[in-house]
Amino acid sequence: xxxRRRTLLKVIILGDSGVGKTSLMNQYVNKKxxxxxxxxIGADFLTKEVQFEDxxxxxxxxxxxxxxxxxxxxxxxxxxxDCCVLVYDVNSMKSFDNLNxxxxxxxxxxxxxxPENFPFVLIGNKVDVDGGNSRVVSEKKAKxxxxxxxxxxxxxxxxxxxxNVEEAFQCIxxxxxxSGEEEELYLPDTIDVGTSNQQRSTGCEC
Amino acid sequence: MIADxxxxxxxxxAAGAAAFKQNAYYMQRAIDSNNLKDALxxxxxxxxxxxxxxLSPHKYYDLYMRAFDELRKLEIFFMEExxxxxxxxxxxxxxxxxxNILPRLYLLCTAGSVYIKTKEAPAKEILKDLVEMCRGIxxxxxxxxxRSYLAQISRDKLPDIGSEYEGDAxxxxxxxxxxxxxxxxxxxxxxxxxxxxPAREKERREKERSELRDLVGKNLHVLSQLEGVxxxxxxxxxxxxxxxxxxxxxxxxxxxxxxxxIIQVFPDEYHLQTLDxxxxxxxxxxxxxxxxxxxxxxxxxxxxYAALNAEVLPxxxxxxxxxKLNNAIGKVIEAQEDMPILSAVTxxxxxxxxxxxxxxxxxxYADQVLGSCIKQxxxxxxxxxxxxxxxxxxxxxxxxxxxxDVVTALKLTNxxxxxxxxxxxxxxxxxxxxxxxxxxxxTIITTAEKVEALLELIKGLINDLDEPQGxxxxxxDFEEEQNSVARLIxxxxxxxxxxxxxxxxxxKNHFLTGGPKRLKFTVPPLVVSALKLIRRLPxxxxxxxxxxxxxxxxxxxxxxxQIIEALPNAPSPDLAFRLYLQCAEAANKCDEEPxxxxxxxxxxxxxxxEISDSKAQVTALQLIIGTLQRMRVxxxxxxxxxxxxxxxxxxxxxxxxxxxxxxxxxxxxxWLEDHDTIQDGERVLLCLKRALKIANSAQQxxxxxxxxxxxxxxxxxxxxxxxxxxxxxxxxxxxxSVESLxxxxxxxxSLTSEPSAESFFASxxxxxxxxxEKGGAIGDRYEEIKL
Ligand SMILES: Nc1nc2c(ncn2[C@@H]2O[C@H](COP(=O)(O)OP(=O)(O)OP(=O)(O)O)[C@@H](O)[C@H]2O)c(=O)[nH]1
Ligand SMILES: [Mg+2]
Numbered sequence: 001x002x003x004r005r006r007t008l009l010k011v012i013i014l015g016d017s018g019v020g021k022t023s024l025m026n027q028y029v030n031k032k033x034x035x036x037x038x039x040x041i042g043a044d045f046l047t048k049e050v051q052f053e054d055x056x057x058x059x060x061x062x063x064x065x066x067x068x069x070x071x072x073x074x075x076x077x078x079x080x081x082d083c084c085v086l087v088y089d090v091n092s093m094k095s096f097d098n099l100n101x102x103x104x105x106x107x108x109x110x111x112x113x114x115p116e117n118f119p120f121v122l123i124g125n126k127v128d129v130d131g132g133n134s135r136v137v138s139e140k141k142a143k144x145x146x147x148x149x150x151x152x153x154x155x156x157x158x159x160x161x162x163x164n165v166e167e168a169f170q171c172i173x174x175x176x177x178x179s180g181e182e183e184e185l186y187l188p189d190t191i192d193v194g195t196s197n198q199q200r201s202t203g204c205e206c
Numbered sequence: 207m208i209a210d211x212x213x214x215x216x217x218x219x220a221a222g223a224a225a226f227k228q229n230a231y232y233m234q235r236a237i238d239s240n241n242l243k244d245a246l247x248x249x250x251x252x253x254x255x256x257x258x259x260x261l262s263p264h265k266y267y268d269l270y271m272r273a274f275d276e277l278r279k280l281e282i283f284f285m286e287e288x289x290x291x292x293x294x295x296x297x298x299x300x301x302x303x304x305x306n307i308l309p310r311l312y313l314l315c316t317a318g319s320v321y322i323k324t325k326e327a328p329a330k331e332i333l334k335d336l337v338e339m340c341r342g343i344x345x346x347x348x349x350x351x352x353r354s355y356l357a358q359i360s361r362d363k364l365p366d367i368g369s370e371y372e373g374d375a376x377x378x379x380x381x382x383x384x385x386x387x388x389x390x391x392x393x394x395x396x397x398x399x400x401x402x403x404p405a406r407e408k409e410r411r412e413k414e415r416s417e418l419r420d421l422v423g424k425n426l427h428v429l430s431q432l433e434g435v436x437x438x439x440x441x442x443x444x445x446x447x448x449x450x451x452x453x454x455x456x457x458x459x460x461x462x463x464x465x466x467x468i469i470q471v472f473p474d475e476y477h478l479q480t481l482d483x484x485x486x487x488x489x490x491x492x493x494x495x496x497x498x499x500x501x502x503x504x505x506x507x508x509x510x511y512a513a514l515n516a517e518v519l520p521x522x523x524x525x526x527x528x529x530k531l532n533n534a535i536g537k538v539i540e541a542q543e544d545m546p547i548l549s550a551v552t553x554x555x556x557x558x559x560x561x562x563x564x565x566x567x568x569x570x571y572a573d574q575v576l577g578s579c580i581k582q583x584x585x586x587x588x589x590x591x592x593x594x595x596x597x598x599x600x601x602x603x604x605x606x607x608x609x610x611d612v613v614t615a616l617k618l619t620n621x622x623x624x625x626x627x628x629x630x631x632x633x634x635x636x637x638x639x640x641x642x643x644x645x646x647x648x649t650i651i652t653t654a655e656k657v658e659a660l661l662e663l664i665k666g667l668i669n670d671l672d673e674p675q676g677x678x679x680x681x682x683d684f685e686e687e688q689n690s691v692a693r694l695i696x697x698x699x700x701x702x703x704x705x706x707x708x709x710x711x712x713x714k715n716h717f718l719t720g721g722p723k724r725l726k727f728t729v730p731p732l733v734v735s736a737l738k739l740i741r742r743l744p745x746x747x748x749x750x751x752x753x754x755x756x757x758x759x760x761x762x763x764x765x766x767x768q769i770i771e772a773l774p775n776a777p778s779p780d781l782a783f784r785l786y787l788q789c790a791e792a793a794n795k796c797d798e799e800p801x802x803x804x805x806x807x808x809x810x811x812x813x814x815x816e817i818s819d820s821k822a823q824v825t826a827l828q829l830i831i832g833t834l835q836r837m838r839v840x841x842x843x844x845x846x847x848x849x850x851x852x853x854x855x856x857x858x859x860x861x862x863x864x865x866x867x868x869x870x871x872x873x874x875x876x877w878l879e880d881h882d883t884i885q886d887g888e889r890v891l892l893c894l895k896r897a898l899k900i901a902n903s904a905q906q907x908x909x910x911x912x913x914x915x916x917x918x919x920x921x922x923x924x925x926x927x928x929x930x931x932x933x934x935x936x937x938x939x940x941x942x943s944v945e946s947l948x949x950x951x952x953x954x955x956s957l958t959s960e961p962s963a964e965s966f967f968a969s970x971x972x973x974x975x976x977x978x979e980k981g982g983a984i985g986d987r988y989e990e991i992k993l
Binding site: 007008032034037038039040041042044045046047058060065067069070071072073074075077079080172 | 264267268270271272274275278279282358361362416417418419420421423427428430431433466467470471472473474477492828862
């Protein structure tokens with residue numbers, strides 16, 4: 001089969017609860033921000049059309065629950081991701097420390113074909129808080145982490161003020177496109193699928 | 207039937223996925239060649255895989271996600287088809303030809319999504335149709351996933367405020383109705399699972415239900431994300447409807463999870479404004495629901511909300527959040543008769559943290575919480591659940607942590623009453639927590655009244671409690687605890703002597719009734735406190751206001767005598783002994799002769815009666831001689847008695863060298879440089895001669911016992927004493943006596959065999975040379991000594 005032009009790009013956003021994953025997505029997709037905290041349950045996606053090199057793509061952005069107890073079904077939706085966005089809160093060391101866990105968990109569960117080169121993007125969010133005075137993770141520290149993980153692109157954003165959000169997602173889309181994650185190549189055998197299927201199916205007739 | 211082993215399940219998933227991929231492949235090929243009919247055929251076959259009953263929720267989700275991804279491609283194809291002129295209405299009809307209902311409904315939802323996008327019919331009509339059609343699937347697992355597919359594809363097509371699908375006919379009300387309906391149906395499916403299948407599979411079923419819970423909860427997340435769900439909409443529609451479903455489903459798992467969801471997905475400000483309703487639902491839940499965790503999380507959220515947004519504090523007061531929570535907790539505990547004590551305590555602990563954070567200025571609230579807690583605990587005796595005990599410690603520690611000041615906690619009248627519910631060991635732990643807090647924050651407790659209250663709190667460390675038989679407190683722990691009490695004493699202080707005296711009197715009363723074991727730890731610092739107080743007292747007759755001071759040195763000395771007297775003699779009589787001497791010295795400074803004499807007498811009695819170890823005697827005697835030497839307060843008679851005894855003790859020491867040293871040390875008792883009434887050369891000489899005699903007999907003894915040395919050192923020491931008094935010009939110490947002593951040492955044959963003695967002697971001689979060279983009156987005296 002000739003390689004079809006890919007038009008759908010799947011992006012997964014991961015990070016501790018409260019770092020602003022949902023806020024970033026809402027700011028990017030709907031240009032909206034709310035100060036209220038509303039926990040995410042399970043996984044949820046929004047789509048956005050992006051133009052890139054004269055082509056139109058649909059970005060499918062999966063926002064996930066940072067609270068473990070709201071991720072009861074597991075992470076089957078990781079499959080087929082083209083880019084993984086890791087988010088931490090620059091005012092919370094713990095959220096930064098947990099990045100390793102999120103990254104590793106993703107690589108294990110999504111098992112991309114080339115884990116070494118799978119595109120990640122790191123976002124340090126909430127740079128606006130307290131005029132930057134309550135910041136505890138320095139840009140240097142974050143960049144060093146990115147360097148140690150194979151030069152992950154890094155953005156510092158404020159979902160609240162919209163700072164750098166567009167830029168970050170531009171980069172995310174670019175990297176997703178480049179990721180080279182091919183869909184599983186499938187070559188059918190010669191069995192007539194119509195009948196083989198019927199034989200095997202044992203579910204009730206609903 | 208779900209396959210028994212995980213292995214089987216893997217097999218089923220693999221088989222399902224293979225068939226799935228094959229159909230997906232043909233579907234894609236049909237799409238690529240714009241063949242709608244085939245695309246529908248193969249997609250329906252592909253979706254048939256979702257009809258399986260063999261997979262657990264996790265594996266089913268895996269398959270579902272594959273379908274989900276493929277359906278996105280189909281959706282794009284549908285969209286393209288409509289652009290190419292295919293009527294969306296026809297498409298919507300067409301997909302309904304699929305043979306099996308489950309594939310049919312997935313395709314219908316997908317087509318419905320396109321239908322809404324084309325806006326050829328009001329979104330609400332299509333959504334309503336879809337949510338109704340989904341009733342066709344009553345199998346819980348399949349139904350839940352199908353409906354969550356519906357929720358997902360409709361997510362960005364709800365006629366929310368500001369959405370492109372909002373219109374005259376479509377309002378946010380329709381969006382809310384749609385989500386609520388889907389939510390209700392999903393919850394019913396989810397609850398029904400509990401009652402299907404044999405009873406023995408209950409555990410597995412509950413595990414599966416728990417995996418599926420987020421599919422149901424997700425609807426609440428969707429509701430919370432709707433722009434149009436403002437406070438009014440939430441209060442009037444969303445919350446009552448959701449709660450109604452939660453309460454009526456009478457399912458423990460659903461109730462617990464969904465209450466948690468409500469709290470987490472909706473904003474704090476909504477909770478604050480609807481506390482009545484939310485809390486009102488709690489007592490209506492099944493008695494087995496872990497309401498404790500639910501409410502604790504609510505309070506946690508509200509506390510941090512208040513902590514981060516100072517401007518919302520007035521609302522907390524306005525809606526009387528505290529009393530509502532307090533009442534609700536009371537009701538819940540009442541409603542859940544079997545609620546374990548741990549849960550009740552945890553609830554109050556969260557409530558206390560809540561009020562400490564939100565209303566730090568309202569101590570009465572904190573006290574109320576403690577009061578409610580007592581009400582729950584009373585009649586149940588001491589708590590024996592370890593975790594409940596721990597939680598109670600957390601609860602009691604909260605005010606200390608919050609205020610960093612035990613004085614504030616002391617104002618909570620219910621605080622000590624709560625402590626009563628702790629077992630003895632925990633009481634002690636709590637007491638150390640309190641003391642640690644005081645030390646860490648350097649809190650000074652300034653009044654006797656507060657000290658009294660504090661001692662009440664830490665009485666586990668102050669008193670012997672009735673320990674159950676066989677429960678011995680660990681020795682090291684005990685020591686550490688008592689040392690912490692000792693350190694605490696220094697934090698109890700007032701500049702005002704009168705109040706300070708009251709403070710130490712309170713301490714005395716408690717310590718003296720607290721059992722003898724701890725006195726050796728607590729009395730010394732109390733003595734120090736009392737002695738410090740004496741030093742601060744105005745000098746007698748120096749009282750400018752003529753006010754009769756109620757605290758006098760005499761009174762404090764009396765106090766001191768009482769506490770030292772209480773010290774047990776075993777196993778360490780020297781402690782009381784030292785303290786007596788310290789007091790004697792203090793009395794000396796205060797010019798209180800009879801008191802000083804009394805303290806000395808006490809010390810002597812202890813020396814005579816209790817200190818029997820020879821080494822201890824030596825050090826004790828050194829202390830006596832040193833102290834006595836510094837005493838100025840004694841008249842001739844008292845002084846004579848005391849010095850006489852001291853020299854007597856010296857001569858009675860067990861070992862000759864000790865005797866010798868003690869006796870020559872006594873010589874200092876008779877010649878005080880700065881005190882011309884105590885300059886008795888005769889008796890100095892007497893002492894020295896006596897010491898010399900002892901040294902002689904020591905030498906004879908060591909001569910008989912070959913190899914034992916040391917007596918020559920004694921002679922050199924004697925020589926140094928002689929030189930000391932000779933230099934002072936005491937007439938009785940003659941130059942001849944010095945010379946003959948030098949000669950004696952020189953003749954001593956053991957001198958050369960003892961390097962240390964030899965160098966000691968050499969440096970003594972060098973010292974004399976130096977004095978000579980310095981000249982002056984002293985130099986002259988040294989000049990007279992012929993070597
Ligand atoms: N000041 C500021 N606040 C932000 C920013 N981004 C998010 N927040 C706030 O942080 C809180 C949490 O944001 P969410 O986007 O819900 O966090 P999340 O990562 O999706 O959390 P989970 O869904 O629990 O995983 C909300 O109260 C937001 O208003 C930001 O850039 N600046
Ligand atoms: Mg979120």
